[in-house]
Amino acid sequence: xxxxxxxxxxxxxxxxxxxxxxxxxxxxxxxxxxxxxxxxxxxxxxxxxxxxxxxxxxxxxxxxxxxxxxxxxxxxxxxxxxxxxxxxxxxxxxxxxxxxxxxxxxxxxxxxxxxxxxxxxxxxxxxxxxxxxxxxxxxxxxxxxxxxxxxxxxxxxxxxxxxxxxxxxxxxxxxxxxxxxxxxxxxxxxxxxxxxxxxxxxxxxxxxxxxxxxxxxxxxxxxxxxxxxxxxxxxxxxxxxxxxxxxxxxxxxxxxxxxxxxxxxxxxxxxxxxxxxxxxxxxxxxxxxxxxxxxxxxxxxxxxxxxxxxxxxxxxxxxxxxxxxxxxxxxxxxxxxxxxxxxxxxxxxxxxxxxxxxxxxxxxxx
Numbered sequence: 001x002x003x004x005x006x007x008x009x010x011x012x013x014x015x016x017x018x019x020x021x022x023x024x025x026x027x028x029x030x031x032x033x034x035x036x037x038x039x040x041x042x043x044x045x046x047x048x049x050x051x052x053x054x055x056x057x058x059x060x061x062x063x064x065x066x067x068x069x070x071x072x073x074x075x076x077x078x079x080x081x082x083x084x085x086x087x088x089x090x091x092x093x094x095x096x097x098x099x100x101x102x103x104x105x106x107x108x109x110x111x112x113x114x115x116x117x118x119x120x121x122x123x124x125x126x127x128x129x130x131x132x133x134x135x136x137x138x139x140x141x142x143x144x145x146x147x148x149x150x151x152x153x154x155x156x157x158x159x160x161x162x163x164x165x166x167x168x169x170x171x172x173x174x175x176x177x178x179x180x181x182x183x184x185x186x187x188x189x190x191x192x193x194x195x196x197x198x199x200x201x202x203x204x205x206x207x208x209x210x211x212x213x214x215x216x217x218x219x220x221x222x223x224x225x226x227x228x229x230x231x232x233x234x235x236x237x238x239x240x241x242x243x244x245x246x247x248x249x250x251x252x253x254x255x256x257x258x259x260x261x262x263x264x265x266x267x268x269x270x271x272x273x274x275x276x277x278x279x280x281x282x283x284x285x286x287x288x289x290x291x292x293x294x295x296x297x298x299x300x301x302x303x304x305x306x307x308x309x310x311x312x313x314x315x316x317x318x319x320x321x322x323x324x325x326x327x328x329x330x331x332x333x334x335x336x337x338x339x340x341x342x343x344x345x346x347x348x349x350x351x352x353x354x355x356x357x358x359x360x361x362x363x364x365x366x
Contacts, residue, residue, distance in 0.1 A: 026234065027216050029223055032352040037359035038065060045110055046357060048144050049103030050350045052293065053308070054095035055082060056211045057349060059224050061099050063357040074100060075124040077356065084207040085198065085314045093282050094332060097289020100125050102144060104290075105297065109140040118283040125286065143297055148346035150305040151232035151266065154338025159271035159304065167302035168295050173288075175328065178272040186325040187273045187312070187334065194311035194318040195263045199256035209250040215242050219349060229347035266307065271338035274306075277330045288332045296335075303343060307336040 031050070033043040046063070054060065060080035064073040076092050086092060104114045104127065111133040118125050164176045177183040198204045213219040213227035228238040249255055274295070278288035296306055312318040313331055323329055 027219055029220055029349045031350045035353050035357050045106045046353055048106035052099040052102035055091040057225055057230055059351055060092050065359050070129050072127040073124050084203045093285035094289040097286035098293050101290035101293035109137040111135050118286055143301055147296055147300045149307055150344055151307050153265050153269035154340055157339045168298040173277045175275045183326055188267045190312040190318045190322040191309050192267055194315040196260055197315055198311055199259055205251040209247045212250055214245050223351045270336045274335040274337055275331055276333035278332050292333055304337055305340050309334050309336050
């Protein structure tokens with residue numbers, strides 16, 4: 001009898017472990033590319049564009065395509081904003097710039113030339129495209145597919161200013177601070193303290209919770225937000241995270257404390273910070289997003305991982321103090337960068353194209 005009980009217990013434990021391992025596998029979210037009125041090539045290009053970095057993976061863009069005019073209109077989706085941490089839409093416009101530049105690179109990879117302009121009155125970007133060659137740049141396509149946010153702890157390997165400059169030269173608006181610089185400590189402390197302040201804000205906690213995806217089924221249903229993959233959680237840790245976390249508990253003190261511990265670990269394990277500056281106008285923020293993507297793709301090509309950490313920018317006091325400490329103005333992006341043993345892959349959690357793309361200005365489901 002004892003042997004039978006032991007066998008039953010072992011069987012149950014093994015079955016439970018198997019279930020947890022299955023649930024912890026990397027999720028495959030299928031993005032439907034089909035949009036009536038668009039060629040397969042344009043659908044592929046627009047899908048690549050959707051892989052642009054954006055705050056909380058809210059994918060806050062509305063797209064109108066005019067194939068005959070070879071024009072795309074891009075604007076912010078007013079129903080997809082972060083009203084607590086981004087009340088003035090600063091991050092939305094930067095994300096719009098990220099989308100625009102990723103889309104321009106996607107067109108380039110398929111042999112198109114592009115130009116873009118911003119209309120402040122209509123608050124939309126107009127992107128013109130025209131086929132210039134029949135050749136496809138597979139290396140650029142692979143680079144766009146590879147680029148992703150990496151929230152894991154990075155290796156302690158040094159990333160010198162010279163190495164960074166070889167990947168992407170610094171400029172008046174792009175600054176690099178290696179881990180051995182005095183500025184690094186100022187950025188690290190401001191980022192952590194701002195995160196702690198945000199973690200203690202119930203409104204910010206609720207907003208974050210609303211964009212967390214706490215199961216594979218929820219992720220597949222919404223195809224947006226922050227599932228475990230977007231947080232750098234995988235394998236058995238992912239299964240346990242989904243098992244013990246709810247949207248209600250994600251607004252609690254315990255979840256906040258764990259987030260602070262995670263942020264400390266991230267900040268303790270990186271090679272340096274990149275700071276990007278720009279003016280505060282809508283077109284300047286869009287340009288900041290475009291420069292961010294150009295930088296990010298170059299770092300990806302060099303095998304350098306990137307993790308935006310915007311907390312110190314989202315909290316006015318910390319932003320102001322940090323700008324004084326660094327003697328620079330108008331910080332718009334803070335990127336934690338470093339090396340990993342395995343660069344990893346883009347989880348590609350993106351909505352179906354027809355959810356936000358219309359052709360000739362008429363929504364397909366009307």
